[in-house]
Amino acid sequence: MSRTIPDFPAPRLHLAARIAAAVFGGYVFAWGVIAAGASLMFAAGMGFHDAEFLASLLGVLVFVAVFLWAFAARRLWVVWTVLAGGGALLAALGSFVQSLLV
């Protein structure tokens, strides 16, 4: 273990972008996971509230994981692309599944 808590070596803007990626990117991604998960589980025959609960459970755990990853990953643009882009795609998938069912 090192002797001191490492000061963040990156410039402040980079740090702010990383925190934003973890918080907001992570939220978008978790939302996408829940939207896609809930709609797919509903399509598979599960009750809406069961699907919503199970997807939320998954979404919260995914949020924790991607939050950590956003700080551990080397390249920030990859983090932003996966979280914002992936989250939007997953959310779109949720809406698409919904449009097929309603």
Next chain:
Amino acid sequence: MMQSFRQAMAWLHTWFGLVLGFVLMAAFFFGALSVFDREIDRWAIPSTRFDPQPMPSYEKILRPAFERMQPLPATVDAMRPRVNGPMPERFDTVVSWSAYTTHRDPVLQLFAGYEVPNAKDPEEAIWAEATIDPRDGTPLPNDRLKVGSGFFYPMHYGLTLDWKNLGIWIVGFSALMMLVALVTGVVMHRRIFREFFTFRPGKGGLRSVLDLHNLTGVVALPFHFFFAFTGLLIFAATYYFPLGHTQLHDLHDLHAEVEARQTGLPHQRAGIPAGLANVDAMVAEAQRRWRANDKAGDVGFLVLQHVGDANGYVSVYRAGTDRIALVGDGIHFKASTGRLIREDPAPTATGRVAEFLTGLHLQHFRHWLLRGMYVLGGLLGAACIATGFLFFVEKRKRQHARQGQQGARVVDALAVTTVTGMVLAALGILVANRLLPEDLPARGDWERYAFWGTWLLALLHAAWRSAPVARGLANPAWREQCVAIAVLAPLAAVLNWITTGDHLLRTFGQGYWPVAGVDLALLVSGAVAALSARALKRRALAGPVASIAGAETGHA
């Protein structure tokens, strides 16, 4: 970015833990108090100090009470912007009347929802609440603050910051960061199993603070993880990820329609007026059916849906006293005839998981030992966060003193405010609760002011006394606020005796645990604070030498 994965995790743990630790302290401390929220309510509202009551008769007690209810003027005003045109004088179209009770409630909470003509969202109802004495139906004044369930409990999950649910979002984000801090904390400590058994109180300030931080974190790790996680899940679908009201609204409506068809429980009013059969007979029939299935039969939740309409139905749910689910085994009757519509089937596997996770967090079941363990777990969480603050300060204060920086001083003053100051604020509201005149208008508001005022004073005091930290010494506010707790806590118990006559010998003798327990907890807190004050004084006299010895120890 960081030199290593472990350093990145350490950075996250330190800085997010520091900033949101202040919120988490409140969530853990007031969560621990909320475990006994109803007992604190009894202490704070002496007129409700009687035994828990079963769900009373609808025909004799509940119906007149429901019929008296109307939304408060403040609620009507708050609804106004979400309505096209003027608000009506009275709300007569009842969406639902309901009553909820547990094995710990002497008083009964009633809820009434009404349709709002011309509401922008036609699904939105306006709500009224009432509290009655279930023995005779006497309405209890609703402006008496239920300090436990009406103040400490909302503090626990939303800091009582109601504007745009801001507090709920702050606490939710902090809960997420609690999960992050637990994972990063484990990553930082490769030798976590060994540290579990490590506590070196004699090794000097820094080392023993860190040991205590690890010990309280690891020993209750499953508890901390479970409560932060399930806390998020309880609110996820309503607040944090409300997909059912937003993106997946259509899917939710589709489900509601299908469900209404399958269950025969109408989602909407028919628009045809209809009478109401004898509800007590329906409750008796529900209890008979539970008994036939070998289930104990206290009613926990009684709901009348679409009151006065041909689509109206009555749902009777069994209290969760003997199991983890809040309520369940619902049996539904047609309101106009009393005919059985449906008996809820056993919950699905997912439903059981949801009941288990949320029920274990909210714990409305009867298990006093586990209830006590919850308090212990909550306090361990608070101790874990508090020692985290102390470690942060102890590690930096001499370096900051050399460099003339104020960081450690500020964090230390805030730590005093969130540790001893928060206890003082809780005592402040209890003392005010016993001192304010019984018939003071808006008494509950004054009690809240006492809470926030005490906390503000604690902050000012901690800041005012913080100068020694900038020289690498301890803040005397720690000791002084411990002394204040040692005075205020027994004072609250004595005030309870003077104003109600219920001293400990009497409540013990009668076995009236709600009030005896709160008084006893007050005395124990006072004693612990007195011992802490004495230990801090001894350390202050011994000088800062002891803690410097530990300053060499490193920690990622």
